[in-house]
Amino acid sequence: xxxTQVKKGHPKGLYLLFLTEMWERFSYxxxxxxxxxxxTKSYIEGGLGIDAQTASLIYGFFTGFVYFTPLxxxxxxxxxxxxxxxxxxxxxIMMCGxxxxxxxxxxxxxxxxxxxxxxxxxFFKPNISTLVGGLYADGDPKRDSAFSxxxxxxxxxxxIAPIIVGILTDDIFSTRDAAGxxxxxxxxxxxxxxxxxxxxxxxTFNILAKKYLGDLGxxxxxxxxxxxxxxxxxxxxPLTKNEKQRVVVIFIYFFFAIFFFAGFEQxxxxxxxxxxKFIDRNVNLPFIGEYCIPTSLFQSVNxxxxxxxxxxxxxxxxxxxxxxxxxxxxxxxxxIILGVGFFFMLGAVEERGGDIADITVKASIxxxxxxxxxxxxxxxxxxxxxLSVVTKLAPPKLASLLMGVxxxxxxxxxxVGGFLASTVETLGAxxxxxxxxxxxxxxxxxxxxxxxxxxRMMHGIR
Numbered sequence: 001x002x003x004t005q006v007k008k009g010h011p012k013g014l015y016l017l018f019l020t021e022m023w024e025r026f027s028y029x030x031x032x033x034x035x036x037x038x039x040t041k042s043y044i045e046g047g048l049g050i051d052a053q054t055a056s057l058i059y060g061f062f063t064g065f066v067y068f069t070p071l072x073x074x075x076x077x078x079x080x081x082x083x084x085x086x087x088x089x090x091x092x093i094m095m096c097g098x099x100x101x102x103x104x105x106x107x108x109x110x111x112x113x114x115x116x117x118x119x120x121x122x123f124f125k126p127n128i129s130t131l132v133g134g135l136y137a138d139g140d141p142k143r144d145s146a147f148s149x150x151x152x153x154x155x156x157x158x159x160i161a162p163i164i165v166g167i168l169t170d171d172i173f174s175t176r177d178a179a180g181x182x183x184x185x186x187x188x189x190x191x192x193x194x195x196x197x198x199x200x201x202x203x204t205f206n207i208l209a210k211k212y213l214g215d216l217g218x219x220x221x222x223x224x225x226x227x228x229x230x231x232x233x234x235x236x237x238p239l240t241k242n243e244k245q246r247v248v249v250i251f252i253y254f255f256f257a258i259f260f261f262a263g264f265e266q267x268x269x270x271x272x273x274x275x276x277k278f279i280d281r282n283v284n285l286p287f288i289g290e291y292c293i294p295t296s297l298f299q300s301v302n303x304x305x306x307x308x309x310x311x312x313x314x315x316x317x318x319x320x321x322x323x324x325x326x327x328x329x330x331x332x333x334x335x336i337i338l339g340v341g342f343f344f345m346l347g348a349v350e351e352r353g354g355d356i357a358d359i360t361v362k363a364s365i366x367x368x369x370x371x372x373x374x375x376x377x378x379x380x381x382x383x384x385x386x387l388s389v390v391t392k393l394a395p396p397k398l399a400s401l402l403m404g405v406x407x408x409x410x411x412x413x414x415x416v417g418g419f420l421a422s423t424v425e426t427l428g429a430x431x432x433x434x435x436x437x438x439x440x441x442x443x444x445x446x447x448x449x450x451x452x453x454x455x456r457m458m459h460g461i462r
Contacts, residue, residue: 011135013212014146016205018153021128023201024091025157027098028066030194031117033162033299034169035059036272038187039110046169046185048107052273053422059269060418062114067410069122074130074404076123083127083134083217083400084209090123091202098195102188113191126403131217133391133399141323144388148314151384155306158299161197165190166294190296221396239395245457246393250402252454253331253386254409259443260335260382261413262420263342263436264375267302269421271345271368274429278352280362293365301369305376313380327389327458328451334381335444341374342437346430355428392461 039055041047050058077086097116100109132150136143173186239247275281276295285291316322348367349355386406394402424432 010142010146010149011212013135013214013216014132014149016208016212017128017132018150020087020201020205021150022153022157023197023204024094024124024128025154026161026197027094027157027194027201028117028121028161029158029299029303030161030165030197031098031101031191032063032268033165033296034187034190035062036269037185037276037295040273041185041187044184045182046174046187048110053425056269056273056421056424057418060415060421062118062414063265063268064411064414064418065118066121067125067407067414069118070126070407071122071401071404073122073124074126074400074402077127077130077220077400078398079220081123082220083131084213085218086123086127086400087131087217088202088206090120090125090127091198091205093120094124095195095198095202096120098191098198101191102195105188122404125407126400127217129387130391130400130403131213133388134216138392142318143392144322144385145314145318147384147388148310148317148380151380151387152307152310152314155303155310157197158303159307160300161194162296162299165193166296168193169296170294221399242459243395246459246461247395247398247402249454249457250390250393250405252450253327253389254405256331256335256443256447257382257386257406257409258413258416259440260331260338260378261410262416263338263440264379265410265414265417266421266436267372267375268299269417270424270429270432271371272296272298273421273424274345274348275368277359278361278363278429279348279365279368281365283365298368298372301372302376302379305373306380309376309380310384313384317385326451326455327385327461328447328454330385331382332444332447332451334378334383334385335440335447337378337381337444338375339437339439339441339444341371341378342433344368344371344374345433346437349428349430349433355430389461393458 036055036059038047039050039058040052042049073086073090077083081089094117097113097120099113100116101113103109104112129150132146133143136146169186169190170182173189174182175184177183272295275298281293281295283291283293317325344367348363351363351367352361387403390403390406391399420432420436
């Protein structure tokens with residue numbers, strides 16, 4: 001155990017990492033919530049006027065590469081930088097990326113900003129998750145629970161960001177005609193808000209890290225020195241047979257996670273575009289009257305359900321029944337549940353009479369909300385559990401690198417998801433939702449079928 005740990009409950013350092021990740025996710029999801037809209041709206045409307053198919057590909061490649069660079073950032077942290085320094089470097093670079101999007105309202109500004117966000121996230125993402133795992137001793141049953149709490153921090157930021165950014169872009173900084181219809185959106189101010197969120201996160205982390213994390217993450221765990229050539233973190237010492245099999249299991253989980261996240265990440269692309277065109281977003285609010293909910297605000301529905309449900313899952317994973325469920329069972333169920341969630345979007349398509357182009361025919365908002373609810377349950381069965389199991393299975397000298405491998409599943413998934421979203425215009429949303437649903441359900445069943453094999457290869461880790 002590290003000196004930051006406590007005997008009962010969770011270490012205070014967990015809540016510092018919770019806050020740091022909350023602000024980083026505020027920054028990322030605030031930007032992501034308006035990105036596809038910023039790309040597709042015309043110049044007059046405050047966007048870049050890119051067609052939906054190309055915009056979906058840009059979105060997919062951006063969100064994909066955000067999860068590729070953690071492989072490099074994890075390796076640099078393991079060998080040279082340490083996790084704490086890497087988190088600070090990444091946060092500063094990402095803040096600069098958001099400021100580029102704010103100040104350079106052009107396609108060149110877009111690519112500069114997205115490039116900086118991709119690089120910065122590579123330094124930040126794998127290392128903060130690795131620090132969470134480092135707070136707990138091997139075999140500590142509280143680790144899965146800790147990652148559910150940490151995941152709630154991720155989604156608290158993701159919940160707040162689209163609401164604030166949506167109000168800034170669609171209300172405060174928008175331009176309207178005499179009838180109240182929006183002529184131009186204030187997307188640049190959404191990017192500014194994202195930069196401010198990143199600033200708060202870095203200030204919090206750098207002021208409080210020494211007090212609540214001690215020496216955790218200061219030194220690179222994979223560096224060889226004269227004094228530690230015999231330590232368990234030295235790269236001179238080959239992996240044992242058990243360690244090699246555990247690494248293989250990480251790659252198996254990585255493979256299945258690709259298909260989960262390819263479906264799940266439709267939230268920011270095809271689901272967002274479908275919501276903007278074909279979901280009835282008009283509601284009657286007390287004291288306000290009829291109000292059209294900004295499309296970007298729907299990016300807060302999933303994190304809202306995460307914040308509500310994550311404490312329940314954290315408690316359940318720590319219960320006697322929860323501890324009997326193995327990782328393959330949890331993740332397999334997550335994939336099946338994700339597939340079931342798309343059934344509700346098929347209901348929305350059916351309510352409209354199929355994939356008709358008439359944007360005056362709208363589907364009920366409840367189809368979308370129910371989709372997000374079921375997807376959230378599936379996500380809580382897979383994503384935080386995956387983060388946790390990687391920290392359990394990875395040899396210490398490869399901890400951040402293998403966390404980068406896990407995150408790289410989202411790299412491939414988002415690119416695949418971008419291509420899927422780009423085909424909606426030609427194949428129709430109904431077919432895409434159906435194909436994704438059936439495929440991830442099949443993958444979930446296969447994962448459950450491999451339960452005994454994977455548990456055996458994990459050698460005592462569940």
